[in-house]
Amino acid sequence: MELTQEQILFYKENGFLLLENVFNAEEVQVLLNEMDEVIKEDGPRRILEKNGSVRSFFAPHFSSEIFDKTNGLDRLVVPSKQLIGDDVYVHQSKINVKAAMLGDWWEWHQDYPYWKNDDGMPKPDVLTAMIFMNETNEFNGPLLLIPGSHRNGEFDDQANDIEADPNDSEWYAEYLKSASFMTSLTANLKYKRERKTIADWVAKKGIYSAKGAAGSVLFFHGNVFHASSNNLSPWDRFTYLVTYNSVRNKLANIPEPRPEFIAIRKFDAIKPITGTLCPTGRENSVALTGV
Amino acid sequence: MELTQEQILFYKENGFLLLENVFNAEEVQVLLNEMDEVIKEDGPRRILEKNGSVRSFFAPHFSSEIFDKTNGLDRLVVPSKQLIGDDVYVHQSKINVKAAMLGDWWEWHQDYPYWKNDDGMPKPDVLTAMIFMNETNEFNGPLLLIPGSHRNGEFDDQANDIEADPNDSEWYAEYLKSASFMTSLTANLKYKRERKTIADWVAKKGIYSAKGAAGSVLFFHGNVFHASSNNLSPWDRFTYLVTYNSVRNKLANIPEPRPEFIAIRKFDAIKPITGTLCPTGRENSVALTGV
Numbered sequence: 001m002e003l004t005q006e007q008i009l010f011y012k013e014n015g016f017l018l019l020e021n022v023f024n025a026e027e028v029q030v031l032l033n034e035m036d037e038v039i040k041e042d043g044p045r046r047i048l049e050k051n052g053s054v055r056s057f058f059a060p061h062f063s064s065e066i067f068d069k070t071n072g073l074d075r076l077v078v079p080s081k082q083l084i085g086d087d088v089y090v091h092q093s094k095i096n097v098k099a100a101m102l103g104d105w106w107e108w109h110q111d112y113p114y115w116k117n118d119d120g121m122p123k124p125d126v127l128t129a130m131i132f133m134n135e136t137n138e139f140n141g142p143l144l145l146i147p148g149s150h151r152n153g154e155f156d157d158q159a160n161d162i163e164a165d166p167n168d169s170e171w172y173a174e175y176l177k178s179a180s181f182m183t184s185l186t187a188n189l190k191y192k193r194e195r196k197t198i199a200d201w202v203a204k205k206g207i208y209s210a211k212g213a214a215g216s217v218l219f220f221h222g223n224v225f226h227a228s229s230n231n232l233s234p235w236d237r238f239t240y241l242v243t244y245n246s247v248r249n250k251l252a253n254i255p256e257p258r259p260e261f262i263a264i265r266k267f268d269a270i271k272p273i274t275g276t277l278c279p280t281g282r283e284n285s286v287a288l289t290g291v
Numbered sequence: 292m293e294l295t296q297e298q299i300l301f302y303k304e305n306g307f308l309l310l311e312n313v314f315n316a317e318e319v320q321v322l323l324n325e326m327d328e329v330i331k332e333d334g335p336r337r338i339l340e341k342n343g344s345v346r347s348f349f350a351p352h353f354s355s356e357i358f359d360k361t362n363g364l365d366r367l368v369v370p371s372k373q374l375i376g377d378d379v380y381v382h383q384s385k386i387n388v389k390a391a392m393l394g395d396w397w398e399w400h401q402d403y404p405y406w407k408n409d410d411g412m413p414k415p416d417v418l419t420a421m422i423f424m425n426e427t428n429e430f431n432g433p434l435l436l437i438p439g440s441h442r443n444g445e446f447d448d449q450a451n452d453i454e455a456d457p458n459d460s461e462w463y464a465e466y467l468k469s470a471s472f473m474t475s476l477t478a479n480l481k482y483k484r485e486r487k488t489i490a491d492w493v494a495k496k497g498i499y500s501a502k503g504a505a506g507s508v509l510f511f512h513g514n515v516f517h518a519s520s521n522n523l524s525p526w527d528r529f530t531y532l533v534t535y536n537s538v539r540n541k542l543a544n545i546p547e548p549r550p551e552f553i554a555i556r557k558f559d560a561i562k563p564i565t566g567t568l569c570p571t572g573r574e575n576s577v578a579l580t581g582v
Contacts, residue, residue, distance in 0.1 A: 101399075101486055105521055108392075138429045139498050144523060195392055199525035207430050207524060229520040230396055232435060233498060234490035 001074050003082050011083050015150035015224035016208065022075050023131060023215040027277040031133050034066045035095055035238060045261050053102040057095040059261035060240070066277060067093065071242050074272035076129045076217065080244040083219060084125050087269035088244040091115065091126060091251075092262060096239045098141050103231035105141070108198055111243070112222030113154045119263040120252030124154070126222040126245040133240060136211050139233035143210040143218065143226055146201045150223040155197060198225065244270075292365050294373050302374050306441035306515030307499065313366050314422060314506040318568040322424055325357045326386055326529060336552050344393040348386040350552035351531070357568060358384065362533050365563035367420045367508065371535040374510060375416055378560035379535040382406065382417060382542075383553060387530045389432050394522035396432070399489055402534070403513035404445045410554040411543030415445070417513040417536040424531060427502050430524035434501040434509065434517055437492045441514040446488060489516065535561075 003017070011017040023031070038060045039046060047056040061067040070076070071090050080088050092115075097103060111128065115121040136142045210218045220226065222243075231237055250267045257263060294308070302308040314322070329351045330337060338347040352358040361367070362381050371379050388394060402419065406412040427433045501509045511517065513534075522528055541558045548554060 101489070105396075105523065108523065138500065139435065141520075144430065195525070199391070202525050209429065227523045229432075229523055232396065232399065232518045232520055234486070234493050 001078050003079050008082055011219065011221070014145075014147040014208070016145050016147070016210070016218060016220040017079075017083070018210060018212055018216060018218045019079070020212055020216045022217040023277070025215065026279075028133055028214045030066060030277045030279065031070070031131070031240060032238065034064055035060070035133065035240070038064050038067070039095060039097070044259070049102065049104050051102060051104070053099055054097045055104065056097065059093050059264075060095055061090075061093050062261060067240065069273070069275070070131070070240065070277065072270050072273045073277075074274050076131075076242060077244070077270050077272035079219060080127060080129060081272075083127055084244065084246050086125065086246040086248055089247055089264070089267050089270055090242060091119075091121070091245040091264055092241075092243040094241045094243075096241060098228070098231045098237040098239070100140070100231060100234045100236045103141055103237060105230045106226075106228045108194075108225055108227040110150075110155060110223050110225055115222065115263070116154065118258055120254040120257075121245065121249060122252065123246075123249050124150070124222045125249045126243060127219050128222070128241050128243045130210075130218040130220065131240040131242075132212055132214050132216040132218070133238040134214050134236050136216075136237055137233075137235070138209065138211065139231075140235045140237040141228045141231040142237070143220075143228050145208045145210065145220060146198065146225045147205045147208050149201050149205070149225040150221040152201070152223075154223060155194065155225075201225070292369050294370050299373055302510065302512070305436075305438040305499070307436050307438070307501070307509060307511040308370075308374070309501060309503055309507060309509045310370070311503055311507045313508040314568070316506065319424055319505045321357060321568045321570065322361070322422070322531060323529065325355055326351070326424065326531070329355050329358070330386060330388070335550070340393060340395050342393060342395070344390055345388045346395065347388065350384055350555075351386055352381075352384050353552060358531065360564070360566070361422070361531065361568065363561050363564045364568075365565050367422075367533060368535070368561050368563035370510060371418060371420060372563075374418055375535065375537050377416065377537040377539055380538055380555070380558050380561055381533060382410075382412070382536040382555055383532075383534040385532045385534075387532060389519070389522045389528040389530070391431070391522060391525045391527045394432055394528060396521040397517075397519045399485075399516055399518040401441075401446060401514050401516055406513065406554070407445065409549055411545040411548075412536065412540060413543065414537075414540050415441070415513045416540045417534060418510050419513070419532050419534045421501075421509040421511065422531040422533075423503055423505050423507040423509070424529040425505050425527050427507075427528055428524075428526070429500065429502065430522075431526045431528040432519045432522040433528070434511075434519050436499045436501065436511060437489065437516045438496045438499050440492050440496070440516040441512040443492070443514075445514060446485065446516075492516070 007017055039054050039057045045058040046054060049055045061071050071093060077088065112124040112126060247267055247269045251263060251265055298308055330345050330348045336349040337345060340346045352362050362384060368379065403415040403417060406417065538558055538560045542554060542556055
């Protein structure tokens with residue numbers, strides 16, 4: 001269940017690591033069925049797309065034993081501990097829906113700056129494990145990452161000038177409003193700088209597209225730049241994301257903290273559990289395979 | 292310069308045909324430079340993205356000798372005549388910008404129903420030649436097409452119920468407003484039927500992604516379903532599109548026709564010209580290569 005040194009080095013170099021066959025087909029179906037139930041619940045945890053479909057659902061493990069159990073599985077927790085180099089707890093969990101022909105895009109961003117600015121997280125010793133609940137291909141909006149971008153720290157302009165809400169894609173449109181292509185880019189220094197920064201990084205390192213079968217898990221660093229296109233295909237791209245933070249990286253006490261369903265403030269180390277999500281109770285016997 | 296029978300059969304089967312090396316690097320640069328100038332002109336021919344950048348520019352050949360010459364090049368006209376099986380004239384021309392990190396998506400659609408309903412075009416004996424002015428890859432919003440979908444005729448619901456403007460991506464958002472994922476899809480029969488139709492076709496034939504080097508040309512049928520994602524990459528994806536219509540498929544006289552820059556009403560057959568766009572006057576010596 002432990003990652004190899006080679007896998008750990010790959011993550012440290014690139015800021016992400018894709019493992020295949022972490023969940024078997026039966027377990028994936030359990031998660032899909034559970035998701036169908038969970039996201040029916042209206043309320044502040046459910047975020048909608050502009051078109052009215054579900055975009056995200058925060059903290060499904062608050063109301064679902066299956067998602068709660070998933071968070072603690074050694075298959076996720078042990079690699080996270082190795083990659084972070086410490087015991088971990090769950091900072092956030094989220095279903096991202098990106099449904100067939102309905103799912104919208106996510107702008108380029110780093111996650112950690114929001115957790116730093118909005119939640120008082122001291123350091124970027126944090127990662128997210130993204131479980132693929134469907135096959136992800138070039139057509140259904142795979143996560144795009146810029147390899148190595150996590151090693152540049154937080155992008156300075158990330159949260160300045162505008163109210164940037166990572167759960168609201170509208171902010172990007174607002175952000176770009178003054179950037180009329182080829183005529184007034186100079187009017188928006190902030191945008192120009194970010195665009196140039198991302199272009200420079202991509203010129204050096206390219207873009208990695210996280211494609212893979214259902215049951216794969218992508219671990220990615222809190223500071224790696226990532227984005228995804230909208231899903232024009234008739235293939236859903238459901239994912240479950242669990243963010244693990246170092247227990248030595250507890251959130252500071254801040255005025256008006258965000259709700260627990262976005263930023264959890266229970267900092268006890270998770271004890272990884274072995275087991276399976278299969279209703280038959282069979283142990284998961286699938287071997288982790290390489291990058 | 293003529294297409295082979297194999298290429299013609301491929302087009303008839305699939306509804307598109309990609310040719311590489313139709314324009315050489317010097318000619319592509321001529322088109323890029325000309326585009327930079329042309330799209331500066333404000334006015335009704337220029338369509339903006341929601342973010343204020345340029346999305347499209349109609350009929351650049353009205354104000355540009357270079358684009359006008361391009362429309363008549365035998366490299367475009369001769370294949371178009373072969374694929375349509377008749378002499379042709381230019382029904383529409385357009386620059387689609389899809390700029391790096393700014394270009395928005397295009398919903399799944401057929402082109403011909405708009406030309407039929409809005410312009411009085413009797414039959415789908417029409418195709419578009421799309422010139423790639425940049426390398427197009429999986430990251431900068433390649434045109435996606437459903438092979439063979441042109442053989443199903445016009446999708447019945449295409450232009451019913453809502454005001455569908457192909458130059459306005461807002462319509463799709465409006466279109467989907469009542470389609471709340473997994474709860475109220477049944478409330479929108481029209482959407483459900485279209486989504487199911489596209490899903491059925493894709494299940495049978497997959498999705499073709501029109502990737503290729505700058506200078507490639509994609510010919511695609513007026514009834515083939517196509518779409519493209521937004522461009523999250525730092526790589527522009529500029530294209531120039533020329534729509535060739537059969538001279539026996541003239542637009543009917545209709546009340547309130549759309550402006551000439553969207554639907555041209557000069558129906559004389561184009562006489563294809565040999566030549567090059569290179570300022571040095573060198574003849575283009577690049578051979579057409581296969582699909």
